[in-house]
Amino acid sequence: MSITKEVSIIASAALPICEQWAIRRCRLQSDSAGPRLCITSGIHGNELIGQRIIFMISHCIQTHPEYFSGTLDLYPMLNPLGLDLNERMVPSHTWLDMNRAFPGQKDGTPLETMCFQILNDLSGADLVLDIHASTTEKNELYEVRMNHARHDDLIPKAASLCPDIIWVYPDRPSFDSSLTGALSRLGTDAFILEADERSMNPDGISKRIFTGILTKMHEMGMWSDSGITLTVVEDIPVIYSGKNIERITCENPGIFIPESRIGSVINMGDSLGYIISALEGIILENVLSPCNGLVFTQRSYSAVYPGTLLARIRKEAV
Numbered sequence: 001m002s003i004t005k006e007v008s009i010i011a012s013a014a015l016p017i018c019e020q021w022a023i024r025r026c027r028l029q030s031d032s033a034g035p036r037l038c039i040t041s042g043i044h045g046n047e048l049i050g051q052r053i054i055f056m057i058s059h060c061i062q063t064h065p066e067y068f069s070g071t072l073d074l075y076p077m078l079n080p081l082g083l084d085l086n087e088r089m090v091p092s093h094t095w096l097d098m099n100r101a102f103p104g105q106k107d108g109t110p111l112e113t114m115c116f117q118i119l120n121d122l123s124g125a126d127l128v129l130d131i132h133a134s135t136t137e138k139n140e141l142y143e144v145r146m147n148h149a150r151h152d153d154l155i156p157k158a159a160s161l162c163p164d165i166i167w168v169y170p171d172r173p174s175f176d177s178s179l180t181g182a183l184s185r186l187g188t189d190a191f192i193l194e195a196d197e198r199s200m201n202p203d204g205i206s207k208r209i210f211t212g213i214l215t216k217m218h219e220m221g222m223w224s225d226s227g228i229t230l231t232v233v234e235d236i237p238v239i240y241s242g243k244n245i246e247r248i249t250c251e252n253p254g255i256f257i258p259e260s261r262i263g264s265v266i267n268m269g270d271s272l273g274y275i276i277s278a279l280e281g282i283i284l285e286n287v288l289s290p291c292n293g294l295v296f297t298q299r300s301y302s303a304v305y306p307g308t309l310l311a312r313i314r315k316e317a318v
Contacts, residue, residue, distance in 0.1 A: 011117035034070025045082015050131035102182035
């Protein structure tokens with residue numbers, strides 16, 4: 001069995017001084033029919049773990065084409081302008097978040113045009129996986145995120161990706177304007193894969209997601225090698241925004257010194273960290289858990305201000 005590889009520009013927009021903003025796709029296609037899986041990353045330009053995972057998937061398939069059936073479309077960097085400047089946002093006068101600009105417009109601004117073309121190229125796939133990395137100030141468990149409207153159908157499909165958490169997002173404009181939200185509204189199955197490339201071993205989390213994606217491809221009939229070694233997560237917790245998530249914020253400005261709680265089940269009153277004033281040499285605030293539950297987001301050592309998010313907890317009895 002053989003595969004073909006085609007690299008093409010699927011979205012472009014004119015920039016000043018004869019420059020072009022272009023999004024490239026690599027298509028790996030077998031000579032036998034099968035599903036179409038799309039993997040995107042880099043919608044935030046300073047998130048790089050997706051490129052590593054996409055490389056691992058592409059290299060594996062090209063090394064063992066005999067196991068592959070179907071079409072795999074790879075989009076390693078949706079925000080190359082942000083990548084060039086090591087910026088999360090799309091560089092412009094207002095530094096726009098590309099993942100809040102979908103579905104875009106055919107004849108809109110350059111950003112709207114790019115989002116329209118990207119969505120048009122992805123729509124109709126059997127599955128789209130959009131890989132993200134947590135921000136520099138937050139530690140996250142490996143999460144699969146999805147929209148609420150179709151969660152009953154999507155949750156069973158996410159289990160083979162073997163995340164620590166399945167997070168169901170509410171139907172609200174902030175998620176609807178993301179790539180995953182826009183695809184879901186079009187009826188295309190889509191997940192966000194959130195991976196913490198900073199607090200964890202990048203090699204370890206990359207390999208875990210890589211094997212999860214191969215397991216998903218095996219489930220879809222795209223990968224026939226069943227000898228995949230995967231760390232199985234039993235009874236993956238499902239969380240629902242606004243229902244069983246406790247958000248912990250701070251009341252004082254200062255420096256947050258965290259306790260290491262990410263991935264732990266804690267009790268009400270356990271310490272999550274404290275906020276200090278270096279100028280006065282005092283502890284301004286002890287941050288205590290208001291409930292029992294699993295810590296799946298925790299802020300790292302950083303400056304904070306009143307209202308800054310310090311942790312998210314999946315509330316549960318322990």
